[in-house]
Amino acid sequence: MTARVVVCDDQELMRVGLRMVVDSQPDLTVVGEAADGLAAVELAGELRPDVVLLDVRMPGLDGVAAAARITATVPETRVLMVTTFDLDEYAYAALRAGAAGFVVKDAPAEEILVAVRGVLRGDAMVSPSVTRRLLERYVVGSAxxxxxxxxxxxxxxxxxxxxxxxxxxxxxxxxxxxxxxxxxxxxxxxxxxxxxxxxxxxxxxxxxxxxxxxxxxx
The missing domain is CATH 1.10.10.10 (Winged helix-like DNA-binding domain superfamily/Winged helix DNA-binding domain)
Incomplete structure (x- = not known):
């Protein structure tokens, strides 16, 4: 069975690249694209995809808020955040919002596909070392x-x-x-x-x- 993916990024070039990576696989297919968080939430509600690849930083409704809305309204859909850096300042908030993990924008295609398939299996696609760094940076010492x-x-x-x-x-x-x-x-x-x-x-x-x-x- 082919898994259905929605790609959301405000940069068209990034959306095209992610679509090419996903659509190159026989078990994955992109069923929709969005250029901002609000559109991603609406598309997820309409299409109910298996996975949403969601950019963290976008104008209007950012990826963190969009992730929270998607996981609340379409709980069967897994959200995989796409970040610029492996310690993006919003990454921890995205995990708290219900995202299943994140991938770095310039990651090799193979790594992105591993992450997509991982969240489809129900895994949390954030390496333990990165998880601890995120927590130590954004949780410990804050309160x-x-x-x-x-x-x-x-x-x-x-x-x-x-x-x-x-x-x-x-x-x-x-x-x-x-x-x-x-x-x-x-x-x-x-x-x-x-x-x-x-x-x-x-x-x-x-x-x-x-x-x-x-x-x-x-």
């Missing part, structure tokens, strides 16, 4: 962490797994650290997301830092 009642529903093992996720460890690495099977770790991650009512792994890491369950260097 004291606030306790979150949702954390009380986690078991001690789930807290351990969440803490290791926040440190940037993959499921395989967590399994090795806790002497568990990788399938067991995946089960714990799924339960964490369900209990905390979170969309994906990035959301779980953000939650861990904002609630004080994780701190840089720990």
């Amino acid at each position: 004291p962490p606030e306790p979150d009642d949702r954390a009380a529903v986690l078991t001690e093992r789930e807290r351990e797994v969440l803490g290791l996720m926040a440190r940037g460890l993959s499921n395989t690495e967590i399994a090795g650290r806790l002497f568990l099977g990788e399938t067991t770790v995946k089960t714990h991650v799924g339960r964490i997301l369900t209990k905390l009512r979170l969309r994906d792994r990035v959301g779980a890491v953000v939650f861990a830092y904002e609630s004080g369950l994780a701190r840089p260097g720990h």
Whole structure:
């Protein structure tokens, strides 16, 4: 089955390039383009695509606000942010808004396709190291962490797994650290997301830092 993609960028050249990359694949097809955030929100509501490639910085409604509206109104659509730098000042806000990850504008075509297919699988396409840098830059030190009642529903093992996720460890690495099977770790991650009512792994890491369950260097 072919996945349907909407491309949103205020630069026509960028839209053309992304369309060419996506349409070159037999399992992906671009079904629409938008030049600003408002148009992207309307198009996502109308077409209900599988993925929206959304530029972070646009005139009018920026990508962060557009991502928030799309994930709220079309929750089955995954949003992949397209940024200028790997530490874009809006990237953290976009993740909080519900984006599944981000890719850099000048990334190789193969990397963009990996990210698109990743969010289609339900993965959060932000590398653990970048996630931690984002959190340390935009969360830590900005305000004291606030306790979150949702954390009380986690078991001690789930807290351990969440803490290791926040440190940037993959499921395989967590399994090795806790002497568990990788399938067991995946089960714990799924339960964490369900209990905390979170969309994906990035959301779980953000939650861990904002609630004080994780701190840089720990």
